[in-house]
Structures are given as C-alpha cells and as structure tokens.
Amino acid sequence: MKSNIRFVNAFMAFYIIHTSQIGMGILGVPRIMYLESKKDAWISILLSGLFVSLITWLMISILKKNEGDTLFEIHEHIFGRLIGSIFNFLIVIYFIAVNYSITISYVELSLTWGYEGVYEWVGVFALLILSIYAVSGGFRVVTGVCFLSFLLTIWLLFVVYQPLQTINLTRILPIMTTTPSEIMKGVFKSSYTMLGFETLLFIFPFIKEKNKLQLFSQIAVWFTTILVLITTVVSILFFSAKELEKNVWPVVSMISTVHFPFIERFEFVAVPLWILVIFPNLCITLYISSKGIKQIFYIKQKYGIWLISIILFICSFLITKRVDNNYFFDQIGKIGFFLWFIYPIFLYGITIIKSKINTRSRRS
Amino acid sequence: MKKKIVILVCSLLCTACMAPEKIIEMQGISTIIGFDLLDDNTYKGTISLLQFDRKEEKTSVTLSAEGTTSKQIRQKLEEQTSHDITSGQLRTILFNKNMAETGISSFLDTMQRDSIISSLIFLAITDNAEETINNTNYEEYPEMGSYIYQLLDKHEKKEMLVNSNLHDFITTLNEIGIDPTLPMIKNSNGVAPFIDGVALFKEDKIVGSISLINTLYIKLFTNNKAFLGDITLEIAAEELEKRGIAQPLPKSDIYKITLHPIKYKGNIEIKNEELVHLNATISVSTLEFQPYTSLKNKDSLNKMELLIGEALNNKFGHILEELKNLNTDPIGIGRKIRSIRKYSHLTDGDLRQIYPALKIKPNIKVEIKRTGSVD
Numbered sequence: 001m002k003s004n005i006r007f008v009n010a011f012m013a014f015y016i017i018h019t020s021q022i023g024m025g026i027l028g029v030p031r032i033m034y035l036e037s038k039k040d041a042w043i044s045i046l047l048s049g050l051f052v053s054l055i056t057w058l059m060i061s062i063l064k065k066n067e068g069d070t071l072f073e074i075h076e077h078i079f080g081r082l083i084g085s086i087f088n089f090l091i092v093i094y095f096i097a098v099n100y101s102i103t104i105s106y107v108e109l110s111l112t113w114g115y116e117g118v119y120e121w122v123g124v125f126a127l128l129i130l131s132i133y134a135v136s137g138g139f140r141v142v143t144g145v146c147f148l149s150f151l152l153t154i155w156l157l158f159v160v161y162q163p164l165q166t167i168n169l170t171r172i173l174p175i176m177t178t179t180p181s182e183i184m185k186g187v188f189k190s191s192y193t194m195l196g197f198e199t200l201l202f203i204f205p206f207i208k209e210k211n212k213l214q215l216f217s218q219i220a221v222w223f224t225t226i227l228v229l230i231t232t233v234v235s236i237l238f239f240s241a242k243e244l245e246k247n248v249w250p251v252v253s254m255i256s257t258v259h260f261p262f263i264e265r266f267e268f269v270a271v272p273l274w275i276l277v278i279f280p281n282l283c284i285t286l287y288i289s290s291k292g293i294k295q296i297f298y299i300k301q302k303y304g305i306w307l308i309s310i311i312l313f314i315c316s317f318l319i320t321k322r323v324d325n326n327y328f329f330d331q332i333g334k335i336g337f338f339l340w341f342i343y344p345i346f347l348y349g350i351t352i353i354k355s356k357i358n359t360r361s362r363r364s
Numbered sequence: 365m366k367k368k369i370v371i372l373v374c375s376l377l378c379t380a381c382m383a384p385e386k387i388i389e390m391q392g393i394s395t396i397i398g399f400d401l402l403d404d405n406t407y408k409g410t411i412s413l414l415q416f417d418r419k420e421e422k423t424s425v426t427l428s429a430e431g432t433t434s435k436q437i438r439q440k441l442e443e444q445t446s447h448d449i450t451s452g453q454l455r456t457i458l459f460n461k462n463m464a465e466t467g468i469s470s471f472l473d474t475m476q477r478d479s480i481i482s483s484l485i486f487l488a489i490t491d492n493a494e495e496t497i498n499n500t501n502y503e504e505y506p507e508m509g510s511y512i513y514q515l516l517d518k519h520e521k522k523e524m525l526v527n528s529n530l531h532d533f534i535t536t537l538n539e540i541g542i543d544p545t546l547p548m549i550k551n552s553n554g555v556a557p558f559i560d561g562v563a564l565f566k567e568d569k570i571v572g573s574i575s576l577i578n579t580l581y582i583k584l585f586t587n588n589k590a591f592l593g594d595i596t597l598e599i600a601a602e603e604l605e606k607r608g609i610a611q612p613l614p615k616s617d618i619y620k621i622t623l624h625p626i627k628y629k630g631n632i633e634i635k636n637e638e639l640v641h642l643n644a645t646i647s648v649s650t651l652e653f654q655p656y657t658s659l660k661n662k663d664s665l666n667k668m669e670l671l672i673g674e675a676l677n678n679k680f681g682h683i684l685e686e687l688k689n690l691n692t693d694p695i696g697i698g699r700k701i702r703s704i705r706k707y708s709h710l711t712d713g714d715l716r717q718i719y720p721a722l723k724i725k726p727n728i729k730v731e732i733k734r735t736g737s738v739d
Contacts, residue, residue, distance in 0.1 A: 259482075
C-alpha cells in the first residue's frame with residue numbers, strides 16, 4: 001500500500017462500523033431476542049446498544065494511548081512477540097469464523113429463497129471471489145465498498161412501512177413482564193448482531209482526523225442500535241408469539257408481505273439485494289484476518305488473503321446443515337461477546353498499568 | 365492489472381451459475397387450490413392451471429388428485445399434466461367446510477414453510493372445493509382462480525371483508541385471545557361463485573358464521589383502516605315520535621336510513637375482570653332516507669345520532685351474545701385483557717373459560733357529519 005492513499009476521512013468510520021455491524025444478524029435477531037426476553041426484547045437491545053457505546057469509547061481510549069497502532073500491534077507491545085502472536089492468531093481465527101458464518105448464512109438464505117438444490121460451495125465460491133477482488137484493492141477500496149453498500153441498501157428501511165399497516169400495539173403490552181435475568185440473557189444473545197464495532201481496533205491507523213473518530217463511531221453504533229430496535233419492535237408487533245418463535249428469518253418473512261403494483265413478491269428482490277449488505281462484512285473480516293496473518297508470519301497480505309479464502313472454501317463442504325449452522329452462529333456470538341464486550345475492559349486496565357509503569361520508569 | 369481483469373471476469377461469470385429451470389412455456393401456473401376431505405385421512409386436491417399456449421382455445425385446465433398431504437396431492441397432480449406445476453402465482457386456497465370443522469392448521473404448515481408461496485394468498489371456505497373450481501362461470505376472467513382472487517381482493521379493499529390472507533389467518537390463529545375468520549364462498553349452478561358470509565373459528569375449527577354486513581362490528585375493533593361498508597337501519601315511526609324528532613312527511617310506519625361511514629375509531633376498554641366496554645365512534649354521512657327526513661335542527665340531529673347509536677348497540681349486543689355462545693372471540697377481547705399487567709398471566713384455556721361469562725357492553729357512538737348535497 002502506498003502511503004499517499006493510506007488515509008480515509010473520519011466520517012468514513014461511520015460507514016465502516018455501521019456496515020460491519022449490520023449483516024445477517026439483523027434478519028434473525030427479532031426471533032433470537034424474543035426467545036430470550038419475550039416482549040421486552042427492545043429493552044435488551046437498548047441496553048446492548050448502551051453497552052456497545054461504552055465499549056466503543058473504551059476502545060478509542062485504548063487506541064489513543066497506543067498511538068496509531070492496530071490491535072495486533074498493541075498485543076505485541078503488551079505481551080511480547082510470542083504471546084502476542086498467539087493472541088493475534090486466535091483473533092485471526094475468530095475473524096475467519098465470522099466471515100464463514102456470514103457467508104454460509106447468506107448462502108443458506110438464498111438457497112431457501114429461490115436457489116434450492118445448488119451446492120453450498122457454489123455460493124461460497126462466488127462470494128469469496130468477490131471479496132478477494134475487493135480486499136486486494138486495499139483499505140480504501142474496502143471503505144468504498146462500505147460506503148456504497150450503505151447508500152444502496154439503506155432505503156430498505158422504508159419497506160417496513162407496509163407491514164406497519166397491520167401491526168397491533170397490544171402485542172408488546174404489558175411492558176416489563178420479563179425478569180431482569182431474561183433481559184440480560186437477551187443482551188447476551190444480541191451480541192452476534194451488534195458485533196462489528198470491533199473493526200474500530202483495526203482501522204484506527206487509517207483514519208485521518210483521529211479526534212473526530214469518537215463522534216462518528218458513536219453515531220454509527222447508535223444508528224445500528226436504532227435499526228435493530230426498529231426491526232425487533234416491528235416484528236414483535238407484526239407477528240404473533242408462536243410465529244415469531246418459529247420463523248428463522250422473521251424480517252424476510254415480514255418483507256414477504258410487502259408488495260407493490262410492479263413487484264408482487266418483494267422478498268425476491270430483498271434477498272438478492274442483501275448481498276450488498278453482507279458484502280462489507282465479508283470484505284472487512286477478510287481484510288482484518290489477512291492483515292493479522294501478515295503481522296504474525298511476516299508474509300505479504302495477498303498471500304494471507306488467498307490462504308484464508310482457501311480455508312473458507314474448504315469449510316463450505318463441512319458445515320452446511322441448518323442445525324450445525326445454528327450451533328456455529330451461537331458459538332461465534334458467545335466468543336464474540338467475551339472477546340469484544342468483556343476483553344476490551346481488561347485490555348484497558350492493562351494499557352493503563354503499562355503506561356503508568358512506562359512513565360514511572362521514564363521519571364526514575 | 366491482467367489478474368484483476370481475470371478475477372472480475374470470473375466473478376461476472378459466477379453471477380449466472382444456475383440451471384435454466386423455469387421456462388414459461390413449460391409452466392403450469394396454478395392460481396387456486398382447493399381441498400376436500402374424502403374420508404378420515406385422504407384429501408382431494410383440485411387446482412386450476414393457467415395455460416399460456418395461444419393455439420389452445422381453453423385458457424385453463426382443472427385437475428384433481430387424492431392424497432394424504434398437500435405435497436403428495438401435488439405430486440399426483442404432476443402426473444396428470446406435461447406442464448410443470450408452480451405455485452408462485454397461487455392466490456387462493458379453498459377449504460371444504462367439513463375439513464374446516466375438523467381443523468385446518470395442519471394444512472397451513474406447508475404454506476408457511478414453502479417460500480415460493482406468498483404469505484398474501486387468500487384463504488376461504490366453501491361447500492365443495494372441487495365443484496367450485498370446476499364451475500365454468502367466472503365472468504370475464506380467464507379462469508376460476510383469477511376470478512375468486514379478484515372477488516376476494518375487491519371485497520377486502522372496498523367492501524366488508526375482514527382481512528383473510530394467509531398471514532392474517534396464521535397470526536390470529538397463533539395469537540392468544542383472538543380467533544380468526546375466513547370468508548365463505550358459495551357455489552351454485554349457473555352463476556359465478558359469490559361470498560356468502562364470514563366463517564367464525566374457534567382455534568382452527570369452524571364453529572359458526574355471520575353475515576358480511578355484520579363483520580362491521582368486528583372491523584371496528586380489529587382494524588383501524590378498514591372499509592366498513594354502508595349501514596342500513598330501520599326505525600319505527602313511534603320511536604321518532606317518542607323522542608320528539610321532527611316527523612317527516614309523508615307519514616310512514618317505518619323509516620329507513622342508510623349511512624356511509626367516513627371515519628371510525630374503536631377501543632376495547634377493560635373495566636375489570638368481568639366487565640368490558642367496547643367503545644367506538646363512527647362519523648357517517650347520510651346516503652339515503654326513506655321517506656325524506658330533514659335533519660336541519662341541531663336538537664333533532666343529536667337525538668337522531670343517539671337513536672342510531674342505540675340501534676347499532678342493540679344489534680351489536682345480539683351479535684356479541686352469539687359470539688359468547690359459540691365461545692369464539694374474533695374481536696380480540698382476550699388479547700386486550702392479556703395486555704393488561706394484572707391479567708398477563710392468563711392462558712388460552714383461562715380466557716376460554718372467562719369469555720362466555722364476560723359482561724361486554726357495546727358503546728357505539730354515531731356522528732352524522734355530512735348529509736350529502738341536501739339537508
């Protein structure tokens with residue numbers, strides 16, 4: 001990468017963070033939340049949003065303390081080359097798993113909606129080729145993908161207007177009937193959807209105006225929270241309890257009641273269009289994991305990209321059943337929760353101690 | 365650069381990696397499917413297929429087959445035609461009345477599971493689905509499926525049908541404290557099928573029916589944007605006299621009024637465990653007075669509004685009694701009860717027990733807003 005095209009503007013962080021948060025998760029989140037915290041799922045989402053917002057603030061503080069580094073470099077500084085590399089390697093594996101979970105869930109969705117009988121690897125292959133092409137262009141191309149994907153898909157929000165006509169407000173009443181522990185479980189379960197803000201840890205060196213980053217990343221995080229909140233609330237109002245517990249993709253089922261005079265079955269537009277929503281996710285996860293490979297093994301990033309793509313392609317022959325997928329997403333949600341909701345708090349503590357030691361040793 | 369172009373070309377090629385499965389000439393597009401119960405476990409399915417071949421004079425073909433599940437019926441139907449039966453344009457599912465008496469929810473599973481089937485298709489009840497679909501009177505439409513779809517669609521949008529598509533039905537069926545309704549289609553010789561009332565369900569079993577006009581009372585409380593349909597009332601002359609409303613000329617024993625609802629607002633108010641108020645206000649314009657009655661006087665207008673309101677409440681009271689006797693709750697009173705914190709623990713069974721003993725007080729207010737171009 002040449003240094004003159006290295007930086008992007010701070011407001012681009014909004015698109016990067018927002019688009020990497022929104023992906024396959026939002027299609028299924030109303031059901032997952034409803035299974036845990038019932039009618040009060042919206043409270044869980046608000047809490048989760050608050051939590052994410054705090055963590056984002058923490059992450060930026062960590063990054064500011066370690067001038068211009070990514071998480072990979074921070075790990076090496078703090079833990080040393082060997083242990084740091086092990087940590088980094090785990091993170092790379094996590095991102096590969098996330099990438100695969102997004103790919104396979106999209107492939108699964110498109111196989112249900114219209115492409116039944118096609119092998120999973122065909123879909124995975126197509127998505128991989130696309131993301132390899134984008135990531136090979138470097139960070140600025142990835143940013144461009146995020147920006148374009150946002151503009152090209154945000155209008156889908158207005159499609160909710162039609163289901164809004166048949167909602168029933170009594171379905172969400174009475175509020176606050178679930179126990180706090182159920183609400184907290186909902187917060188925990190929402191992690192798969194809300195994750196994506198951790199991208200911040202890896203894009204920091206590429207942002208031009210670093211003091212504005214806090215503002216734009218907070219906007220991004222809250223915008224995502226509001227989108228997830230809207231979809232969940234509308235789904236709860238739209239479906240009866242039993243239906244919501246049954247539907248794998250409540251949002252797609254809801255869109256299937258949308259019709260226009262010129263398009264009768266809007267879900268057949270929405271499902272292919274969703275490729276634009278997940279495309280930034282794929283690019284960013286592939287970018288970060290290949291970057292990590294570069295950091296650990298000192299090889300060129302493009303070899304990392306190819307290596308990861310081959311791993312992903314091989315995976316597409318292994319985990320393909322609905323039941324396995326569910327388990328897989330669940331595990332990723334859990335690991336992601338501990339890695340990005342809990343771990344930054346420790347990291348923050350460690351950085352503070354480290355910087356104190358540094359200043360003390362400098363003084364003496 | 366060369367490499368990038370290769371990658372780009374590869375990804376472009378990948379976009380169309382699909383076998384050419386659906387060729388329009390090969391498709392037999394089913395627009396309606398009807399199910400009849402033969403005996404315990406066998407059903408007869410009848411479909412109407414649209415034909416695209418221009419050489420053929422007939423625009424449609426109907427086929428029937430027997431089987432135990434809806435997909436097995438479909439498989440057997442495939443044996444009878446060279447076309448590939450698709451259900452992407454399926455608009456209506458008809459159920460035989462005797463099937464609805466034993467429950468239809470098991471048939472709805474496939475409709476929900478199959479992503480090809482839209483969730484906006486209509487469900488309806490008929491006396492004999494096979495005969496209805498084989499009826500050859502379908503006005504100017506190419507075949508029966510299109511006709512019945514237009515019939516139901518028009519009625520849902522412009523007339524007095526409670527929403528009855530697959531999504532609405534399944535949602536109300538699964539929801540605790542509200543029961544679904546479906547239109548009933550009557551088939552008789554020599555005329556096109558027509559809508560004859562609305563079937564009332566308890567769970568997924570049909571228990572009774574009400575006339576189309578009476579669905580007005582259900583819609584007042586379930587849907588806030590529906591079309592109510594015109595209201596016609598007959599008022600005895602003595603009643604007018606008793607209340608001191610200006611007597612119209614020429615004198616007559618019975619006065620008939622037709623009102624056209626403009627706007628309405630309904631609200632279910634739970635007073636306590638035993639008492640429920642159904643409050644509604646309807647603004648109407650008067651369409652017809654027989655014989656001519658003048659409502660210039662504000663006082664007599666008010667009295668008239670009261671009188672009409674009472675008449676509606678009276679009628680609604682009778683309907684509610686009937687609903688309570690059948691123990692079916694299409695208005696969703698149970699749902700409203702459950703939305704109150706105190707009663708949110710009530711289960712479906714509890715509500716079924718409470719409902720028949722519930723005191724429900726209808727409280728409809730009418731507001732005559734316009735009187736047309738004369739007053």
